[in-house]
Amino acid sequence: QKEVEQNSGPLSVPEGAIASLNCTYSDRGSQSFFWYRQYSGKSPELIMSIYSNGDKEDGRFTAQLNKASQYVSLLIRDSQPSDSATYLCAVRGEGYQLIWGAGTKLIIKP
Amino acid sequence: DTGVSQDPRHKITKRGQNVTFRCDPISEHNRLYWYRQTLGQGPEFLTYFQNEAQLEKSRLLSDRFSAERPKGSFSTLEIQRTEQGDSAMYLCASSRDRGRPSTDTQYFGPGTRLTVL
Numbered sequence: 010q011k012e013v014e015q016n017s018g019p020l021s022v023p024e025g026a027i028a029s030l031n032c033t034y035s036d037r038g039s040q041s042f043f044w045y046r047q048y049s050g051k052s053p054e055l056i057m058s059i060y061s062n063g064d065k066e067d068g069r070f071t072a073q074l075n076k077a078s079q080y081v082s083l084l085i086r087d088s089q090p091s092d093s094a095t096y097l098c099a100v101r102g103e104g105y106q107l108i109w110g111a112g113t114k115l116i117i118k119p
Numbered sequence: 120d121t122g123v124s125q126d127p128r129h130k131i132t133k134r135g136q137n138v139t140f141r142c143d144p145i146s147e148h149n150r151l152y153w154y155r156q157t158l159g160q161g162p163e164f165l166t167y168f169q170n171e172a173q174l175e176k177s178r179l180l181s182d183r184f185s186a187e188r189p190k191g192s193f194s195t196l197e198i199q200r201t202e203q204g205d206s207a208m209y210l211c212a213s214s215r216d217r218g219r220p221s222t223d224t225q226y227f228g229p230g231t232r233l234t235v236l
Binding site for chain 1: 161228
């Protein structure tokens with residue numbers, strides 16, 4: 010059974026600080042990794058994808074991938090109240106199906 | 120791109136009734152996915168299509184669920200004899216086939232929230 014694990018939270022971070030979200034996965038053959046943001050009652054919205062070991066930056070967001078340790082993380086710099094949402098980690102193995110974590114609820118406190 | 124659209128956005132039905140949902144993918148996206156999501160959980164894969172072909176179907180999908188994509192454009196998901204456990208958000212996503220699964224990126228519609236009384 011392929012699994013993706015996330016801490017459900019909530020993770021509370023002061024406004025302006027760095028939020029760090031983590032995700033581990035069980036399938037060592039996983040090839041691509043995605044972070045989605047989901048506001049309450051809304052559908053998931055793609056933030057970033059990452060395929061290679063190392064860091065990938067896009068604005069205030071940085072995704073980090075370590076295949077040897079089987080974890081992927083998302084850093085949000087200069088956190089804003091509008092970043093408050095649930096962050097979903099999704100992992101793809103050999104096919105097209107995504108395996109999803111249950112999400113981490115992030116709260117940015119003004 | 121106008122985005123993925125889904126209809127209806129909300130559906131309330133009584134147990135035992137049949138319901139059908141529609142999804143219109145982003146134009147030129149030939150892959151279409153259906154997911155189900157319950158509160159506090161991540162999306163659960165149901166099935167996906169490449170053009171009109173249904174290539175994969177979750178083992179979790181009972182015989183009461185069926186999906187079609189007859190012309191390779193919009194798709195429908197039908198649930199027969201609904202049960203209270205079917206209450207969930209049904210999400211549709213689409214992607215453009217770039218030839219490699221590793222770079223396939225899915226974009227979601229707003230979802231259809233189903234409540235079975």
